[in-house]
Each structure stands twice: as C-alpha cells, then as structure tokens.
Amino acid sequence: MIALPLPDAVVVLLALHLGLLLAASVFYALRRFRWTPRRRATPFLFRCSVCGHVYLDRRNVPMAECGKCGHMNESVKGL
Numbered sequence: 001m002i003a004l005p006l007p008d009a010v011v012v013l014l015a016l017h018l019g020l021l022l023a024a025s026v027f028y029a030l031r032r033f034r035w036t037p038r039r040r041a042t043p044f045l046f047r048c049s050v051c052g053h054v055y056l057d058r059r060n061v062p063m064a065e066c067g068k069c070g071h072m073n074e075s076v077k078g079l
C-alpha cells in the first residue's frame with residue numbers, strides 16, 4: 001500500500017468522492033436526454049350525424065360528444 005501523510009490521504013479521498021459524484025451527475029444528466037416519450041394512444045375518429053363535424057378522441061369509449069353541437073356519436077374507425 002502507498003504510504004501517504006494524513007492530510008494528503010484526506011485530499012485524495014475527497015477528490016475520489018467528488019469524482020464519483022461528478023461521474024454520477026454526468027451519467028444521470030446524459031440519461032435524461034436519451035429518454036424517449038411513450039407512444040400515445042391511437043385516436044378514434046368520430047363524425048357527428050347532426051352537424052357533420054369530424055373530431056378525434058383518444059379515450060377508448062364507444063361514444064363521444066361532438067364539440068360543436070353536443071350530440072353523442074359513435075366511432076367511425078380507429079386511426
């Protein structure tokens with residue numbers, strides 16, 4: 001083992017710990033940039049039978065309310 005005087009050993013241990021903290025912070029900072037968002041749910045297409053308004057809804061529901069007239073409409077198809 002390398003014999004170091006006590007102040008030098010403290011400085012070396014401090015530098016090692018600071019280096020570990022720097023490496024961990026760089027690792028987590030770079031990992032955040034590689035994160036990709038999850039794919040969103042496929043929207044469902046609705047066409048209003050009263051006013052003809054075409055709209056999308058991402059919820060998996062059998063009927064959705066028209067944004068213009070408020071009539072409930074069935075899904076035409078999923079995109």
Ligand SMILES: [Zn+2]
Binds near residue numbers: 049051053069070071
């Ligand atoms: Zn409508």
